Amino acid sequence: MKGSAKSEKPFCLSISFKAPHKPATPDPKFDEVYKGKAFRKPENYGREHSEHFSKQSKQGRQYSRFHEWNYSDKFDEVMATYHQQIYAIDVAVGMIREALVESGEADNTVIIYSSDNGFFCGAHGYGSKVLPYEESARVPLIIFDPRHPNSGKKLRSGAVTGGIDFAPTMLKLAGVTAPENMDGVDLMKLYQEPEAAVRDSLLLINVWGNLPTQSLAVVTDELKYIHWGYAAGDFEVTEELFDLKKDPLELKNEAENPEYREALEAMRIAYDQHLQDWKMEAVAYNNYQIYGTLFDRKVSWPEKAALLGQPRRKK
DSSP states (O other): OHHHHHHTSOOOOOOOOOTTSSSOOOOGGGTTTSTTOOOOOOTTBSGGGSTTSOSGGGSSHHHHHHHHTTTTTOHHHHHHHHHHHHHHHHHHHHHHHHHHHHHTOGGGOOEEEEOSOOOOTTBTTOOSSOSSSHHHHOOOEEEEOTTSTTTTSOOOOOOOOOGGGHHHHHHHHTTOOOOTTOOOOOTHHHHHOTTOOSOSOEEEEEOOSSGGGOEEEEEOSSEEEEEEOOOSTTOOOEEEEEETTTOTTOOOOOTTOGGGHHHHHHHHHHHHHHHHHHHHHOOSSTTGGGHHHHTOTTSOHHHHHHHHTOOOOOO
8 A cells, every 4th residue: 555655656455364264263363342242132033934935045055053053042242252343343334434544545545345255143043144034135335525515424325236246346545447348336426325226126136055045136326036846856936025224134925915016026027037038148158048038927836946957847
């Protein structure tokens, strides 16, 4: 950073922390910060709050880790370690800010703070991440531009944004035009107008882990639609619809509620449109292209099973 500041040329510094990822090995320097503290459990904590979730979502390690990672029996101890790791990140960010001040670049450097995923921490009786539910899918996003008059006003935006927006945002800040084929949008529009929107909907994609837990979802500022397409053996194709305004804790699946019939159909259409984009643009890498078929609501499970080389057990 010091060298870049002296060169009088623009610089981009990217710093990634392992914390609070497992294995949890916090800096012992901060052992006393949360020692003995009692933590408030999420309002949707525990297995009783996932009975309405799909069977597919309970097949991965996210479900077993509620017990394996001791959210069920040592919640305070686990959360103390978790927050101790995050506390150390806060300290490190402070050190970076101090270095910017010392270099003379603090007033001309934009800081973007985020994460690659959320953590369940016992919500719905799950641990870990990956699944498309709120605790896992939502991440912090803080942008600080010292040059902008809105800085320091603690403004918040409820706009639907995603990781795909980081690159276009940073390119725009650097005065570089983003390629036309790049997904995502410049988020500095929200810095200027926190009440604005940058898109109608966003995909939540999981093509990692075992097949049952792989899913595709669409989220808007009000609704979330999840399609669980795995239907081998005793599994059934499952749809989930959550009203995020009325039910941010996702305690009720509205997919079969007649009052949400129009909303469900609208989200299905949005889902299909996003999937069509996937089919047209998926790269020929890591077998991503087959998910255009695996996530297709209109393709039968026997056809999907054949694509996967699995027995055609479902009619």
